[in-house]
Amino acid sequence: MGAGAGAERRVARWGAAVGVLVMGGALAAGGAAATAGTTAGKPTTTEGTTAGKPTTTAGTTAGEPSTPAVARSGGVGAPRSVAAMTLPAPTGRHQVGTVARHLIDRQRRDPWGGGTPGHRYRELMVSVRYPAGAGAGRYPRAAQLTPREAAAFDRMNSFSEHVPPGKVAWQATRTAAHTGAPVAALRPGQRLPVVLYSPGAGDPRGFGSTLCDELASRGYVVVTVDHTYEAPAVEFPGGRVARSVMPAEVVKAKKTGRMTELLRKVSAVRVADTRFVLDELGRRGDASPLPRGLRGVLDLGAVGMFGQSAGGFTAAQTMHDDRRIRAAANLDGVMGYTQRDADPSNPSTVGRDGVDRPLLLMGMDGDTHHTVASWGAVWEHSRGRAGAWLRDLTLRGSRHATYTDAETLIPQVARQVGLSRAEVTKMIGSVRPARAVAAQRGYVSAFFDRWLRGRGDGGLLDRPSARYPEVRFVP
Numbered sequence: 356m357g358a359g360a361g362a363e364r365r366v367a368r369w370g371a372a373v374g375v376l377v378m379g380g381a382l383a384a385g386g387a388a389a390t391a392g393t394t395a396g397k398p399t400t401t402e403g404t405t406a407g408k409p410t411t412t413a414g415t416t417a418g419e420p421s422t423p424a425v426a427r428s429g430g431v432g433a434p435r436s437v438a439a440m441t442l443p444a445p446t447g448r449h450q451v452g453t454v455a456r457h458l459i460d461r462q463r464r465d466p467w468g469g470g471t472p473g474h475r476y477r478e479l480m481v482s483v484r485y486p487a488g489a490g491a492g493r494y495p496r497a498a499q500l501t502p503r504e505a506a507a508f509d510r511m512n513s514f515s516e517h518v519p520p521g522k523v524a525w526q527a528t529r530t531a532a533h534t535g536a537p538v539a540a541l542r543p544g545q546r547l548p549v550v551l552y553s554p555g556a557g558d559p560r561g562f563g564s565t566l567c568d569e570l571a572s573r574g575y576v577v578v579t580v581d582h583t584y585e586a587p588a589v590e591f592p593g594g595r596v597a598r599s600v601m602p603a604e605v606v607k608a609k610k611t612g613r614m615t616e617l618l619r620k621v622s623a624v625r626v627a628d629t630r631f632v633l634d635e636l637g638r639r640g641d642a643s644p645l646p647r648g649l650r651g652v653l654d655l656g657a658v659g660m661f662g663q664s665a666g667g668f669t670a671a672q673t674m675h676d677d678r679r680i681r682a683a684a685n686l687d688g689v690m691g692y693t694q695r696d697a698d699p700s701n702p703s704t705v706g707r708d709g710v711d712r713p714l715l716l717m718g719m720d721g722d723t724h725h726t727v728a729s730w731g732a733v734w735e736h737s738r739g740r741a742g743a744w745l746r747d748l749t750l751r752g753s754r755h756a757t758y759t760d761a762e763t764l765i766p767q768v769a770r771q772v773g774l775s776r777a778e779v780t781k782m783i784g785s786v787r788p789a790r791a792v793a794a795q796r797g798y799v800s801a802f803f804d805r806w807l808r809g810r811g812d813g814g815l816l817d818r819p820s821a822r823y824p825e826v827r828f829v830p
Contacts, residue, residue, distance in 0.1 A: 439527035440767040442499070442565050442760060443792055447572025452487035452536030453497050455480060456644045457592050460631045466624050467584040467600050478597070479628055480589050482560060482579045484532050484571035485547070485649060491536035496529040499561040499760070503596050507588030508559060511599060513756075514765070517778045523768050530561070531568040538648030546654035548807040549636065551629060551673075551680075552579040555664030555688070555759065556621070557601065559586045562759050563663060569796045575803065576653055580632055582625050615701050618692040622703065625669040626676055633658070633679050657681060657807040661715075661799060663758040664688045668703070671733065674712055675705035682806035684715040684799055686758035687722060691729035699728040709736030713744040713806045715816075717798065719753045720784065723829040744806075746816055747829035750794055752786035758795065762788050786825055794823045 445451060460477040482497075500508060505526030512518075541547070552567050554560050560579040567577045581589045584600045591597070608617040635644050636653060643650050659682040660670040667688025674680035692701040706729050714737070716723075716730060724730040724747050737743040750757060756765070762783050769779045784791075801812040814820075819828055 438767075438771060439524055439529070440764050442528065442530060442568075442763055443789075445531050445569045445572035446796065447486075447569065447574065449486035449539055449572045449574060450488075450491035450536065451484055451530075451532040451568050451571040452491055452494070452538065453482055453484045453530070453532035453534060453571075454646050455482050458632065458635055458644060463627065463631070465584070466620070466627075467604075474595075477583070477628070477631070478591065479583055479632065480560070480581045480591060481632060481644075482532075483645065483649070484567055484577040484579070486539040486571060486574050487533060487536040488539045491533045494533035494536040497532045497534045498526065499528040499530050499564055500525055500559055501590045502526040503590050503594070504559055504561075504586075504588045507596075507598060511557065511587040511602075513557065514761070514768075514782060517774055517782065518768055518772060522772045528764070530564040532564075532571065535646075538646070538652075541652060545652065546657075547574060547576045547649075547652055548654050548657040548659070548803070549576045549578065550803055550807075551632065551658070551660040551670075552577060553582070553625060553629060553660070553662035553666030553669040554579075554586070555662070555666050556585065557587065557599070558663070558666075558759065559589075562761070563666075565760050565763060565792060566661075566795060566799060570800065570803065573800055573804075575807075576649060578632060578636065580628055582628055585621065585624075614694065615692050618701075621665070622668065622672060622692070625665065626673050629660070629669060629673045630677055633677065654807075655679070659683065659803045659807050661686065661803075662688065664755065671710065671714060672703055672705045674714070675708060675710060680712070682713040682715075682803065683710075684717065684802055686717050686795075686799075687719050687755055689727060689729050690733055693729070696722070696727045699732065702729060702732055706732035707736065709733055709738070709740055709743065710745075711737070711740045711742040713802070714746075715798070715802045716745070716747045717758065717795070718747070718749050719755050719757060720749060720751055723747055723749060725829070746802075748798060749827040749829055750786060750791060751825045751827060752784045753791060754780075754782060754784035756783050757786065757791050762791050790823075790825050794826050797823055798826065 458479045458481060460479070463477040464475055465477045508525055509520050509523065550570055552560070552563050554562055560581040563579065567579055571577045583589045583597050587599050589597045604617055608614045637655055638644065640650070645653070658679050660673060660680050661667070661684035662670045663686040665688055667685030668690045670683040671685050671690055674683040689696060691698070691703050691706050710733065714733070718727070724734040730747070734745060734747070737745055756762065765779055765783050766788055768774065797815065801815045804810040805812055805816060819826070
């Protein structure tokens with residue numbers, strides 16, 4: 356999530372990984388967000404588990420900005436009289452549907468030791484976004500975060516220096532995806548390419564909704580993954596909530612001098628989570644976690660992955676470890692077990708070996724393979740490898756959080772709580788939000804279109820474009 360230059364930039368990226376939970380203010384704040392374990396409560400509305408049945412919750416048509424609303428008092432973590440925020444409508448030709456799924460890896464005990472009795476195996480919540488058919492607008496728009504997840508995020512995020520808890524109605528933001536909407540009609544034999552999304556350290560899976568909705572609107576099936584006990588809170592069906600253990604893990608690692616080991620573990624857990632999700636997507640018939648309209652139509656030979664910060668590292672490392680990932684995009688994520696961008700020590704295996712498939716690097720202003728040691732290692736060790744294709748792009752005027760929904764939400768937060776232009780720039784940079792979103796959509800979509808669909812992009816990925824003057828190609 357968001358940070359400024361120097362040390363602030365390092366703690367907000369995978370370079371400091373879970374260190375963001377300390378230096379971003381969450382650990383100092385303490386409270387429930389810093390407490391390990393799970394809590395059970397009353398069931399809350401999530402993205403749903405069935406496709407093709409509208410729910411009774413009112414929604415708006417995809418492609419239209421939601422009308423600013425006032426958050427009612429009395430909800431979980433809901434501030435009084437705060438306007439709901441909106442996310443940009445996707446530009447693809449499809450409306451977007453979504454379902455949430457609860458996955459249990461019964462071959463793996465939870466590596467963080469979390470969970471109440473009966474919940475000892477690794478459990479994940481994922482969201483599946485997909486191109487939706489006619490009538491999707493009759494289905495409710497999915498929340499970016501459930502109320503309980505939003506309450507935890509309100510207490511545990513890296514914007515706390517500027518945005519005190521209780522001032523933002525995080526739970527009121529709606530995505531462009533419609534819960535349970537029917538899948539778009541497909542041509543006989545048509546298969547849909549798949550893209551996985553992993554969020555940054557300490558971020559929920561919903562904080563990349565803008566790009567995920569965009570890809571789904573362009574015909575991709577997009578699966579977003581919450582990394583349980585790392586995200587501030589993950590809500591499971593029935594209202595059970597798994598809260599982050601990272602603040603306590605960071606304190607323990609600092610006391611024992613084992614921060615590098617913690618970073619390795621976090622990365623390994625994320626990669627294992629992702630590979631398990633890939634396994635689940637390949638299940639057939641009633642064993643499949645997919646809604647019926649998506650069963651048998653995924654092209655599992657055309658799978659890509661992207662993520663921001665730690666999620667970008669996860670994408671690259673998973674591609675290194677698993678041949679099922681054909682292309683990966685890393686949005687400003689350090690790819691080594693270090694807390695300093697320029698530190699070449701403790702490299703990852705993707706850093707030592709490089710890649711033999713396409714890898715897109717998109718960095719905040721100042722981050723390139725010349726300045727970030729782990730990027731340079733991947734770049735150097737990929738040179739000459741068959742199948743390797745690397746591109747390094749810089750978004751001028753951007754910050755680390757530019758590559759999340761913060762780019763759109765923070766200016767709205769600023770208007771609500773009275774932040775200065777300098778504070779906003781410190782969090783998301785000086786690039787205009789609309790231009791930042793357009794550039795990310797343009798290049799990430801073109802990257803997956805080229806490598807998963809074999810489509811041309813008019814040279815967009817080969818040379819600077821007048822359409823996106825904010826983007827610099829790094830030689």
